[in-house]
Amino acid sequence: MTLILTDEEVALADSVRKFVADRSPLTSLRQLIASGEPFDAGVWKQMTAQLGLAGLTIPESYGGAGAGYSALSVALTELGAGLVASPLLGCLLAAEAVLRLGDDTAKQGLLPNIAAGELIVTLAVASSAGGQVTASGAGDGTVLTGTVSPVLNGAEADVLLVPADGADGKAIYLVQGGADGLARTRLTAVDHSRSLARITLAGTPARALAGDAAAALAAAADLANLALAAESAGAMKACLDMTSGYARIRVAFGQPIGAFQAVKHRLADMEKSFELGYAALRDAARAGDEKPGDFPVAASVARVLLASAYAEAAVDTVQLHGGIGFTWEHDAHLYYKNGLSNKVLLGGPGEQLDRLADALGI
Amino acid sequence: MSDDFRARARAWLAANAPRRAAGDDEAEAESRGQAAVIAEHKAFQAKLHAAGFAGITWPREYGGQGLTSAEQIIWSQESAGYDLPTGVFFIGLSMPGNTLVELGTDAQKRRYLPKMLSGEEIWCQLFSEPGAGSDVASLQTSAVRDGDEWVLNGEKVWTSGAQYSDFGAILARTDPTKPKHNGISMFIVDMHAPGVTVRPLKVATGHSPFNEVFFDNVRLPAGALIGEENKGWDAAVVMLRHERIAIGTMGSSRTSPLAFSTLRDLAAGLGKTADQGVRRELAELYARSRAVQLFALLLREETQAGRLPGARGSVAKLAGSDLGRFAGNVAADVLGDQLAAFDTDELAAVSTAIVAAPGSAIAGGTSEIQRNIIGERVLGLAKDPGVDRATPFNQLRVGTQREQ
Numbered sequence A: 001m002t003l004i005l006t007d008e009e010v011a012l013a014d015s016v017r018k019f020v021a022d023r024s025p026l027t028s029l030r031q032l033i034a035s036g037e038p039f040d041a042g043v044w045k046q047m048t049a050q051l052g053l054a055g056l057t058i059p060e061s062y063g064g065a066g067a068g069y070s071a072l073s074v075a076l077t078e079l080g081a082g083l084v085a086s087p088l089l090g091c092l093l094a095a096e097a098v099l100r101l102g103d104d105t106a107k108q109g110l111l112p113n114i115a116a117g118e119l120i121v122t123l124a125v126a127s128s129a130g131g132q133v134t135a136s137g138a139g140d141g142t143v144l145t146g147t148v149s150p151v152l153n154g155a156e157a158d159v160l161l162v163p164a165d166g167a168d169g170k171a172i173y174l175v176q177g178g179a180d181g182l183a184r185t186r187l188t189a190v191d192h193s194r195s196l197a198r199i200t201l202a203g204t205p206a207r208a209l210a211g212d213a214a215a216a217l218a219a220a221a222d223l224a225n226l227a228l229a230a231e232s233a234g235a236m237k238a239c240l241d242m243t244s245g246y247a248r249i250r251v252a253f254g255q256p257i258g259a260f261q262a263v264k265h266r267l268a269d270m271e272k273s274f275e276l277g278y279a280a281l282r283d284a285a286r287a288g289d290e291k292p293g294d295f296p297v298a299a300s301v302a303r304v305l306l307a308s309a310y311a312e313a314a315v316d317t318v319q320l321h322g323g324i325g326f327t328w329e330h331d332a333h334l335y336y337k338n339g340l341s342n343k344v345l346l347g348g349p350g351e352q353l354d355r356l357a358d359a360l361g362i
Numbered sequence B: 001m002s003d004d005f006r007a008r009a010r011a012w013l014a015a016n017a018p019r020r021a022a023g024d025d026e027a028e029a030e031s032r033g034q035a036a037v038i039a040e041h042k043a044f045q046a047k048l049h050a051a052g053f054a055g056i057t058w059p060r061e062y063g064g065q066g067l068t069s070a071e072q073i074i075w076s077q078e079s080a081g082y083d084l085p086t087g088v089f090f091i092g093l094s095m096p097g098n099t100l101v102e103l104g105t106d107a108q109k110r111r112y113l114p115k116m117l118s119g120e121e122i123w124c125q126l127f128s129e130p131g132a133g134s135d136v137a138s139l140q141t142s143a144v145r146d147g148d149e150w151v152l153n154g155e156k157v158w159t160s161g162a163q164y165s166d167f168g169a170i171l172a173r174t175d176p177t178k179p180k181h182n183g184i185s186m187f188i189v190d191m192h193a194p195g196v197t198v199r200p201l202k203v204a205t206g207h208s209p210f211n212e213v214f215f216d217n218v219r220l221p222a223g224a225l226i227g228e229e230n231k232g233w234d235a236a237v238v239m240l241r242h243e244r245i246a247i248g249t250m251g252s253s254r255t256s257p258l259a260f261s262t263l264r265d266l267a268a269g270l271g272k273t274a275d276q277g278v279r280r281e282l283a284e285l286y287a288r289s290r291a292v293q294l295f296a297l298l299l300r301e302e303t304q305a306g307r308l309p310g311a312r313g314s315v316a317k318l319a320g321s322d323l324g325r326f327a328g329n330v331a332a333d334v335l336g337d338q339l340a341a342f343d344t345d346e347l348a349a350v351s352t353a354i355v356a357a358p359g360s361a362i363a364g365g366t367s368e369i370q371r372n373i374i375g376e377r378v379l380g381l382a383k384d385p386g387v388d389r390a391t392p393f394n395q396l397r398v399g400t401q402r403e404q
Helices: A007-023 A026-035 A041-050 A069-081 A088-101 A104-116 A213-249 A261-290 A292-326 A332-344 A349-359 B002-016 B025-032 B034-050 B069-079 B087-103 B106-117 B232-249 B260-269 B276-304 B310-339 B345-361 B367-378
Strands: A121-123 A133-136 A143-152 A159-166 A169-176 A182-186 A196-205 B123-126 B142-146 B149-160 B167-173 B184-190 B196-201 B210-220
Touching: A007 A041, A007 A069, A041 A104, A069 A088, A069 A213, A069 A261, A088 A104, A088 A121, A088 A143, A088 A159, A088 A213, A104 A121, A121 A143, A143 A159, A159 A196, A169 A196, A169 A213, A213 A261, A213 A292, A213 A332, A261 A292, A261 B276, A261 B310, A261 B367, A292 A332, A292 A349, A292 B276, A349 B276, B002 B069, B034 B087, B069 B276, B087 B106, B087 B123, B087 B167, B087 B232, B123 B149, B149 B167, B149 B184, B149 B196, B167 B232, B184 B210, B184 B232, B232 B310, B260 B276, B260 B310, B260 B345, B276 B310, B310 B345, B310 B367
Parallel strands: A121 A159, A133 A159, B123 B167
Antiparallel strands: A133 A143, A143 A196, A159 A169, A182 A196, B142 B149, B142 B167, B149 B210, B167 B184, B196 B210
């Protein structure tokens, strides 16, 4: 496999891009902001049932497409470019954890429904400072107590997979969305395209899933890095295209502003950071499919580079548009807020660099 | 075919190019003597050529292998783990050589390309002048016609390898009454000709990796012109494109004093890896270095797939320079106050590399010029207005102008 896209991947990117343009343009994100809905259920239905995005990496035997990380990253890049609001990321992380755990009941009960878009499942993880949950009791009497925040689509999830520390160490527990003692508070997300919630468990009934929780959580964290890197790459490219397009047509002092080196050089740096991050993203996707041993470091590299580069690019997008870029009606702030959020979700730059340093034997 | 080539390349490299730690070429030249280094490089280049691995994409009639960029990429991949002792030919082959392949006459190609490939003749590139750096089109070295020949006068600077080169590709002004880009021609100059003087140029590190070259009534024979008269700027653009691609895709040595693995080990040796700030900086250095390598690989894959990198070579050049600067900062943090004063060779090597780091953002086109190229040719932004573009050269002010 190569860093450049295969013909199939180019076709997948084209179809997702067309879907985003037709069904989820930025005007629809503004409608969600106005309505307060976390995502458009019709769009989510099409993303899952029609495009099969929730099941891309789920094996065919569980109703998915059995495609690889590379295909997934290509699709996420296009969704990221359009800031498509959906519970996809939470579902992907939950599915990854379930696959890695190998708990048969959970696999059969959850994966086909995630793939079909009939069940929203999320993995209740946040940064290392995101709270703690403990498990007590045993068998049918198992209960969880604690808090995790912010959790992707925690308020809308039909099922939550909650890591918790019990007498036998860490395990992942399945909690029904309507369980007793489960409080879900939707938070005000800086990024309008994400729905995030605080999850509080107070003696909430739960079922422990069999399998190696630490390995499953590590795999989910690696996938989260790949996914956030892919979304950030797409969004960053959108910022680059939007801003260089504006610099070609906006005239000041008798010239298009792109002729001024103060503008031109900032855009050149944005292009450079995008190209470097994109190459790292492609490498991570390739490693995920072909060299699993290299995947944690490669995904971490892509996330570290792209999350920071995108956040910078988004604020430069505001700056280089000038006053219009700071208005509510302009799309720049939608990317700026998405960039801020992508940078810190599930562990920010410091935490990612610490994790990378550990992996590199520093 | 390609698999065959790969197997052949792999076997030849394993048998003939033992892996060795890359030395600092300048330091190596100073300790072993330059003549010994050149003799070794010439002998190795000859061997490489005899084995069929020099000039992989160049036509067979000019000593090349007549193969495609696919084989070139295979060769790059297979040879990446080796430090081939061919450094003195790097500039000649990648810049004047590739330019001659594109623009040279049949006679020029037959005369010069085979000896370049076989390691018999070393070439340099003579563009920059004391008064013409980023604005190289404002160069003042002149070539005046005298019958079939030209007479060359002027001064070039930052010329790598001039002291041991046999030939150079030089830009000179052939018509000062035309606007600056339209009165330049490119020539082949014999570096051993009467009137050529080469002086080492000592740089900030204390080494002399470059030269100043003076031309005093040097006669250029008929047949020395590369491309057309007064179309030298077009030829320069071709050569600069090859230069950016060569620099952008050559990758960095893993054994450089500023490489991630070197600095990680140095930090461990100095007991600095417990410091969270240093750990994070080293991790970020790994990420940035990896991305620069991967982008070069991506460009090579695109080239192989028939999509030429074009001006995106400038992205690679800029990224490499930025990385060097970042690595220099990380190295400085690893050293702490041992950057200020030291008494070991290991620390001296790191210190020299830190001092040298800004040079890569100037050599081969400054980072500012790369940003112009990226902005204009990759992103399609408006060109710099270029207030001097239409003025005859002999009415322009060029170089450093002090108050009278």
